[in-house]
Amino acid sequence: MSEKPKRGRGGFRIFLTFLVTAIVLAVAIAGAGLAGYAWFNNKIAENGPQTPDNQPRIVVLERGSHLGRIADTLEAEGAVTDARFFEWAVRIDGGENALKAGEYAFPSGASINDLYRQIREGRVLQHPVTIPEGWPSVMVADIINEADVLSGDPVEPPAEGTILPETYMVQRGTDRAALLDKMRAAQDRLLADLWAARDPDLPFQTQEEAIILASVVEKETGIAAERPHVAGVFVNRLKRGMKLESDPTIIYGVTQGRPLGRGIRRSEIDAVTDWNTYQITGLPKTPIANPGADAIRAVLNPPETDDLFFVADGTGGHVFASSYREHQRNVARWRQIERERRR
Template sequence: PARASAAAILRLIQSGKTAQRLVTVPEGWPSVLVRDALARTDELTGAAPLPAEGSVLPDSYAFGAGDTRASVVKRMQQAMTAYLAAAWAKRRPNLVVHTPAEAIVLASIVEKETGKASERRLVAAVYANRLRRGMPLQADPTVIYPITHGKPLGRRIKESELHAKNGYNTYAQTGLPEGPIANPGRASIDAVLDPADTTALYFVADGSGGHAFADTLAEHNANVTKWKAYRKEHGI
């Protein structure tokens, strides 16, 4: 540190402490934000590559001054490959996802739909139930992804966008989108590989950061009416 005394410098050397440099990827970040974060990290060198969506494991990664941005991305991707392999080996039988790649796609949707840890397995189960019945997932984040590449939309979804056919929009198609819409974290991957035991087919935001779940459309519509009124009343 600046203006450190000789004694303080000696203590620091003897302690073995090192300056730690970290770049952090939060759960649910799309790959464009991963690339942007690496590009802003001045201690790294070289071009910032755009990783394949869903290939990076969210975490904090240490690096040394002068490391290349490409080498950090490689370590992020190796971490995802290793975690996914271990999680897949422990998966519940008879899942709706049949490959690790499909698991990442569904986990990316779960990640974007809820930030509430207690809900992840429920959200994963709702989508699994819909897939088994051949129902469209109707996940709003899949509508947004082709428009912003995963960045926040900043406005309400337009009616025309709900009908767009682009391989991702799960209102306009059944089944999974053609690829991940973000980089899901460990908890969302685990939720998809071990979903909750529920018959719920619907959920709606309840205004508290969580969701109200329902088995039938009638119950869901009642929840929508209730929570729309709540959000309006509280200016949410």
């Protein structure tokens, strides 16, 4: 009797060979993919191009730029060596719509990951716009209009005494009118807080009057520690119906706050204006500058003092007096200092 052939063994061997080959090939492809992925991750994590002086690289990403344009800009500015790597990194992460325009300061040698993270988080370069305490609104407008980091139409001087002087950090391209609105809002918030805690025995009734007096205090002394004392003197004079007799109020009536550039003339002291407190009783018609936070605090909660007078002491500060006789002696000493300086 002949032996029957064994069926299926050869087909099984072929199938098994195919299966093993497929597995080996899949493993090889997966390994290559993992190796490629690891290589790409290393590539976008490695240090990028250095700047010649090792200082941050300033790059502006324009508003409305799509991913491709941003990547090309980074390559053109030397932040990356190949725009495609940045673009691929963003697409893999799904961050195409998370990139933010603006002016950036990228550290020298920043990796693609570092660049992407900074742009995604919108950590743009901030520029200071400083409004000094006691500057009049015409000069505030000058600062805003001359700041090259701002954009938009030139602004008109705001109403005197309506903005809070300080340093405002802005992005390049911030609108001038928007920054001015921010300055007004900052003063409104501060004044609302301080007004609620004011001394109940003040010789004025409104927030506007508080700003007027604070502006006079601000212009009378550049020494922060003196502002409360000066405020106390002016509050005492107002309570007694005495004229404030403040030189800066004369100047404001002449120049609307810009520097006079010379001494005050006798005719200007004698001139009746809405601001000249040598001629009018009480407060000027409007503020004479934009007072800072310390001057506003000083007039809303002045210290207790008997002093009614003060005059320059020759060192940049003032000497105070509670009686007119004492004040006259202080004035005589100041006149002597002036004469010695002239000689």
